[in-house]
Amino acid sequence: MRQPGPSHGGRKVAAVADAIADDAPGTGLRTWTAVVAEVTRRIADGEWRLGGIIPSEAELAAEFGCSRNTVNRALRALADQGILERKRRAGTRVRHLPESRASIGIPVVRHLVERRGARYGHHVLEQRAQEPPDAVAASLGLAAGAEALHVTSLHLSDAAPFALEDRWVSLAAVPAAATTDFSAVSVNEWLVRNVPFSTGEIGLSAGAATAEEAARLGCAAGTPVFVEDRVTRLGDSAITVVRTVFAPGYRMRLTI
Amino acid sequence: MRQPGPSHGGRKVAAVADAIADDAPGTGLRTWTAVVAEVTRRIADGEWRLGGIIPSEAELAAEFGCSRNTVNRALRALADQGILERKRRAGTRVRHLPESRASIGIPVVRHLVERRGARYGHHVLEQRAQEPPDAVAASLGLAAGAEALHVTSLHLSDAAPFALEDRWVSLAAVPAAATTDFSAVSVNEWLVRNVPFSTGEIGLSAGAATAEEAARLGCAAGTPVFVEDRVTRLGDSAITVVRTVFAPGYRMRLTI
DNA sequence: GCGGCGAATATGTTTACACATAATGACGTT
DNA sequence: AACGTCATTATGTGTAAACATATTCGCCGC
Incomplete structure (x- = not known):
């Protein structure tokens, strides 16, 4: 026509x-x-x-x-x-x-650092299976007394502390995580690469750095810090719970 | 077939x-x-x-x-x-x-308050055209010496301070804003209702409450507060620049 | 071996048609 | 007047076919 x-x-x-x-x-x-x-x-x-x-x-x-x-x-x-x-x-x-919807590319911390032109690095501070606190167990949907993988790590931007990550991974949901060493690839990236689809919730807030956080991040205790709490789920089961405390001055950018 | x-x-x-x-x-x-x-x-x-x-x-x-x-x-x-x-x-x-993309329903503050089951209210603290600071003028794309509408207001949750908003509206982009009284409808809602499409950027960070912010929000100076900076654009021209400081304890929730 | 050129191919888009499905609204019954 | 029923209608989806367009790949000449 x-x-x-x-x-x-x-x-x-x-x-x-x-x-x-x-x-x-x-x-x-x-x-x-x-x-x-x-x-x-x-x-x-x-x-x-x-x-x-x-x-x-x-x-x-x-x-x-x-x-x-x-x-x-x-x-x-x-x-x-x-x-x-x-x-x-x-x-x-x-x-x-x-x-309106703002979309965040989910912050793989490495990308945040590299986008600023800095070199990324990270240290695993602790990695072991242990019984999580009640709040975490509830978020992960674990029975009382069940263990989960606890990984704390420090992300670096050109050798300066960038963010402190406190993560719990459900071994029930991701058994392979128990036998993986996360010093080479960060937990975050490992999960993103091995657990394809996930949904979840993110909470953002401002908090005062605790003494330990302050020591790790190289700032004074009580300094305002940006905190991200994230729960990631695959279907019904929760995979991981993360609390990330960013070094002072961090600013999260979103695009509408 | x-x-x-x-x-x-x-x-x-x-x-x-x-x-x-x-x-x-x-x-x-x-x-x-x-x-x-x-x-x-x-x-x-x-x-x-x-x-x-x-x-x-x-x-x-x-x-x-x-x-x-x-x-x-x-x-x-x-x-x-x-x-x-x-x-x-x-x-x-x-x-x-x-x-992954997290999507935020853009926080019309009233909805944030009402979603918590509280009653929303707001006071306009100041509303007048004036010359904005350089940083704001740059964001709005204004010539040096040009004026913009400056509105500061306090959002209330059941009479308690919820957030302090400091907003600049480009009169070049939205002339009608000059003759509107924002005590009944908040600037935010008025803009959302009268400027249909917009894009922009959001910055989220943690800061220490200044003395004035602390007074308005009813907390001690230096308390960690959650800060949202937003620039809204229609096509090429910037419409408004807002800085919102939330009362201590605020937590922004996103869904992936 | 290298560079350019053309063929092949996978996705992008539009069309015309058909039927599915959810609301609406009009109508008739009680 | 209230209520249930059914026809109408706008969107939702699927199909087959055609052409558009961006890459890639292989071929050819050098």
Whole structure:
């Protein structure tokens, strides 16, 4: 019916000021990225009200002169972004408060250090199986009296202390960890490499360095330090619980 | 050729233990979610090595007995998740270090408070146009001497101080902000409601409360506090710069 | 052996069509 | 008026086919 337009390659959603070839809509929005751009523009310009319903896929396809499939791809992308909200028979609405998402590449500490142009190093301070404190046992879902692998290590940035890591690994979930030596590869990286998929929770807070932490990190006791607590799960079973205390001055960067 | 299988509704990626009806593959992976599940399983079970290349879309489609389109949808979803890596002629690989993403619902402070079951309130401490410090002017991309709207406010959780916010809004980017009174609706919410799309950066750190912050937050000077710095942009122009200091004990929670 | 060029190939995208499914809303019954 | 039922409708998904595009690989000439 109409020769297929030029593909735009594997670009992701963004890129607003693009692809809207003509001023008049209806003359050529034949790629899904162009549809994304046009829909985005209409919302930004207030042509479509926040919270309001927008035309159906079929109507938009007719207006833009492309297939419903293409419109579907575009609207789905915007829905994934949290900009639109779609329900089956109810239609598509512009979300009131777009739920922004910040994404962190999960901090493999080595990368944090190397990204700053420093040389990474790490020492294992302690590595042995022992009975974890109650709070940790609860997080790992262990029975009372069960042991877990306890590894404490210090991450270095050009020989200066960078972060102090206190980790418990569930031997029930990851038996192989018991027989691994973590002085060459850090526990973090070993886990990331050997336990493919995981979910979990991260808690971030500010705390005062304890005397021991201060000694390890080379600062005064009581200095404000950035603390990250993380629980990692594979399916239902918790794999590891980590508490990382960063040396003073650390700043975590996220991108929305 | 083969009647279309039952659709599975708008479910998202996850859901591993699902839809794989039979043990023998090749007997019925006709939905993209089922393909996601099977591919996920093969990686988790080590059938496909980390870093290794996997069969092409066409081969998988043939094996699974579905169309290439369906396989494409599934692999694209996994690539979006960071589990696979795809390049045009090179094929699809299992990523070495799956770049996990933690997603934060952007903290509209009111929601943080209400999620804890407390009543939210806020006071505007100061609101006026003035010349921002150099660092802020640079972040906002303002010329030297240009003014911006400065709003400082205190967020309350059940009448207790929760967070102290120090915000600069670019009047060049958001002229309407100059004539708005933010005692009823917080600046944050007003912006979120009136400036639809935005990107930006967030910095998280631990700091010691200054004397003024301590007074406002009701704690001792020097107490470790959690600090969030955020820059929000619309396209190229920066809209607002915020520094939020949370009362001691605050813990930010993220989900991977 | 090296460099450039063209063929082969895997993914990216669009189309047209079909059917599935969830809400909605209209309608008729009680 | 309240309630249940059913047709309608918008989105969700799958299929087959075609073309677009980026790489890679092998071949050829030097």
